Amino acid sequence: xxxxxxxxxxxxxxxxxxxxQAEEELTILFTxxxxxxxxxxxxxxxxxxxxxxxxxEQAFREADAVVINLECPLTNRNTPVSKKFVFRGEPEWxxxxxxxxxxxxxxxxxxxxxxGRQGLADTDHTLRSAGIIPLGYGLTTEEQLRPTVxxxxxxxxxxxxxxxxxxxxxxxxxxxxxxxxxxxxxxAERIRDYKNAHPDAFAVAILHWGTEFQPHPDxxxxxxxxxxxxxxxxxxxxxxxHVLQPCDTxxxxxxxxxxxxxxxxxxxxxxxxxxxxxxxxxxAGLRAESIPVKVHRCRPQIYGKAxxxx
Numbered sequence: 304x305x306x307x308x309x310x311x312x313x314x315x316x317x318x319x320x321x322x323x324q325a326e327e328e329l330t331i332l333f334t335x336x337x338x339x340x341x342x343x344x345x346x347x348x349x350x351x352x353x354x355x356x357x358x359x360e361q362a363f364r365e366a367d368a369v370v371i372n373l374e375c376p377l378t379n380r381n382t383p384v385s386k387k388f389v390f391r392g393e394p395e396w397x398x399x400x401x402x403x404x405x406x407x408x409x410x411x412x413x414x415x416x417x418x419g420r421q422g423l424a425d426t427d428h429t430l431r432s433a434g435i436i437p438l439g440y441g442l443t444t445e446e447q448l449r450p451t452v453x454x455x456x457x458x459x460x461x462x463x464x465x466x467x468x469x470x471x472x473x474x475x476x477x478x479x480x481x482x483x484x485x486x487x488x489x490x491a492e493r494i495r496d497y498k499n500a501h502p503d504a505f506a507v508a509i510l511h512w513g514t515e516f517q518p519h520p521d522x523x524x525x526x527x528x529x530x531x532x533x534x535x536x537x538x539x540x541x542x543x544x545h546v547l548q549p550c551d552t553x554x555x556x557x558x559x560x561x562x563x564x565x566x567x568x569x570x571x572x573x574x575x576x577x578x579x580x581x582x583x584x585x586x587a588g589l590r591a592e593s594i595p596v597k598v599h600r601c602r603p604q605i606y607g608k609a610x611x612x613x
Contacts, residue, residue: 327456328585332366333509333540334603335562335577338374338414339392342568343601352399355566358604362579362594363404368453370438370462370509371400371565372542373408376418378425386471389417394425397433407451411439411464411482412511412543416473424480438509439464439483444475447483448493450506458584459504461497465490466511467527468543487527491534498535505537505584513544513561516571520548520560532556537589538582546573550580550593550612557582557591557612568601577603 339347346355356363363369375390377397383389400408408430416423423440430437441447450461465483467490475481485493494506508531513524520528520541528539532553539558541548548561563577577596582589595607 327458328583329368329453329455329458329460330366331368331370331453331460331507331582331584332362333559333562333580333582334369334371334565335542336374336412336545336564337371337566338390338564338568339377339396339566340375340390343566346601347393347396347399352396353403355399355602356403356405358599358602359579359596360404362581362605366404366581367455368406369404370407370409370540371405372412372509372511373410373426373430374412374414374567376415376422376426377429378418378422380418380422380425382419382422384417384419384472386417388414390414391418391422394429397429397435401433401435405435407436407438407453407462409438409464409509409511411447411466411484411509413466413468413470413473415440415482416470420476420480423482427480438462439466440480441483442478442480444477444483444485447481448485448489450493450497452504457503457586459501460584461501461504461506462509463490463494463506464509466543468512487530491530491536494531494536495534503586505589506535507538507540507582508536509540511543512541513548515544516546516573517544518546518548518573524560528553528558528560532558538580538591540580545569545571547576547578552613555589557589559593564598565596565603566601567598574598579603581609 551558591612
């Protein structure tokens with residue numbers, strides 16, 4: 304009888320533990336580049352911002368958080384920086400992003416600065432007013448490097464966002480609106496410090512890096528990925544090449560070198576293939592999946608089943 308009782312107790316404990324872990328699983332979905340200008344603008348004017356994401360709305364709903372890379376400022380200012388490609392989205396379009404399920408927007412890239420420092424500050428204010436948390440933005444280097452922490456139960460994930468590439472006609476000015484341009488070395492140091500202070504937390508590096516329209520990560524990306532994983536990064540999410548690049552597993556960490564475009568108007572055939580990275584965090588560890596996407600008429604459409612990353 305005692306043996307039966309102990310067996311039932313162990314089974315109940317196991318079931319309770321599994322249920323608790325399931326309740327504390329935090330799912331974050333990451334996308335590639337989202338442009339709200341140029342060829343995308345007419346679609347928004349006809350159908351609204353939220354309609355851009357109808358093809359992926361189910362995946363968005365199933366996630367606790369959705370992180371996009373926003374490839375334009377959202378501002379009424381027309382103060383373009385002198386550079387080859389300059390974009391601008393309307394501030395009111397941020398509400399449509401939130402309505403679609405977007406919760407976070409990575410700003411550390413080479414286009415959120417397109418309407419100058421005040422246009423960038425407008426973007427931060429506009430997103431926050433819509434209930435979207437900006438990443439990689441601040442007035443100081445310290446603010447820009449500070450991670451955004453997402454929590455669910457005992458599960459804690461720190462999101463770091465940086466562009467380690469030079470930005471055309473843009474220099475960092477301490478005390479002025481800017482995006483995180485931390486080097487990989489400095490970012491690795493911050494991740495290491497964070498993991499030492501929060502040993503049970505996860506860390507994700509969201510990077511705007513690589514070479515445009517190259518289907519494979521360059522040697523610098525591979526080297527930098529190793530440095531960040533050694534520093535404690537549990538996952539790396541990349542964009543900027545506008546095309547898909549392979550996924551990789553380094554130690555027990557997941558590396559998505561480039562997710563490609565997501566909402567975009569480029570005509571390059573290879574830029575129409577994309578993916579969403581879905582990371583499942585829990586006290587038991589981290590699982591990763593990729594969901595294949597096709598960009599059709601500027602909008603993402605799921606065209607296959609989720610694939611679990613090894």
